[in-house]
Amino acid sequence: MKSFDYARADSAEAAVADGGSEGTKFIAGGTNLLDLMKLQVETPARLIDISRLDLASVEATEAGGLSIGALVPNADLAAHEVVRRDYPVLSRALLAGASGQLRNKASTGGNLLQRTRCYYFYDTTSACNKRAPGSGCAAIGGFNRIMAVLGTSDQCIATHPSDMAVAMAALEATVVTLKADGDRRRIALADFHRLPGDTPHIETVLEPGELITHVELPPAPKGRQVYRKVRDRASYAFALVSIAGIVAVEDGRIASAALAFGGLAHKPWRDPAVEAALVGHTPGDAAFAVAADALLADARGFGSNDFKIPLARRTLIATLRELTA
Ligand SMILES: Cc1cc2nc3c(=O)[nH]c(=O)nc-3n(C[C@H](O)[C@H](O)[C@H](O)COP(=O)(O)OP(=O)(O)OC[C@H]3O[C@@H](n4cnc5c(N)ncnc54)[C@H](O)[C@@H]3O)c2cc1C
Ligand code: SF4
Known part of the structure; x- marks a missing residue:
């Protein structure tokens, strides 16, 4: 060091x-x-x-949602009474991540900003545009089992590893920050992480020195909430594919749907076409197949991660069955 x-x-x-x-x-x-x-x-x-900053509390907002301090440990957030009752998808996503010891230490802000688990990013002898811009990407043409199949570029095919961020994307959370000039920003979680493009080393829209102070959740959404994570081991492993889903069914039809995906892209992935394929339709495999087609229309595998495309399809259909059962 x-x-x-x-x-x-x-x-x-x-x-x-x-x-x-x-x-x-x-x-x-x-x-x-x-x-x-x-x-x-x-x-x-x-x-x-x-x-040691005073940013470790969870409080109700005037709008009826929840304000989560950037230093709230992942374990405390998962166990929080209101999170368990009103935002179970978030609690389940947090508990699906890392280990008990890590969750005691890992913070809300740090979880959003954790870096990719790409093997070559961690290996300083390998080419990696994210670690050393302009050096190339060893994962393209290399072993890329855990890499992205959506939103990739020819500079980087890494995934974002957070489970918590996927649930927050489905919940339409807002990241609240403080800048050096004293200004505060409110950034929709959907806009917070970037796709790799030509600058994979720039992972979020944060400016240098900008501090995450809180994450805000809107009022609890209607419908059932599920977090499903598919991984190589039952615990202590990052997602190959994960889905945070919130679906409400009224009068036999899907009234609303929010779906976010982990393990597939450089950021928690949300695609309005997937939700549009579901809303207004009768729950069932016919509608679910159309949603999966929408999700994967532009998916591209790189060899060892080709399996993620059919895996994402099966996982989405299984999650939708659970959400609408
Ligand atoms: C073995 C192992 C397994 C894991 N498995 C999983 C898993 O399955 N799923 C999962 O989601 N995660 C997993 N993790 C990752 C873990 O969740 C993250 O390491 C953790 O959430 C990071 O939080 P931290 O507070 O420790 O961040 P730190 O390590 O302190 O910081 C991470 C980054 O965030 C920046 N930062 C931190 N807080 C702020 C802030 N408030 N404002 C601005 N910048 C900030 C830091 O500068 C740094 O760049 C695993 C980690 C390990 C080691
Ligand atoms: S996928 Fe991204 S993080 Fe991995 S080697 Fe390529 S540039 Fe680096």
């Missing part, structure tokens, strides 16, 4: 005032950043420890 400076922030304002300089990174739980530093994938010159 390379040497670095360390400072502990005592307020969000102090953190952002200090956070924008070249080579500076915030550290929250450290469960991703420290691993990357040990491997010298990340080599910050300065760390600002935000873990």
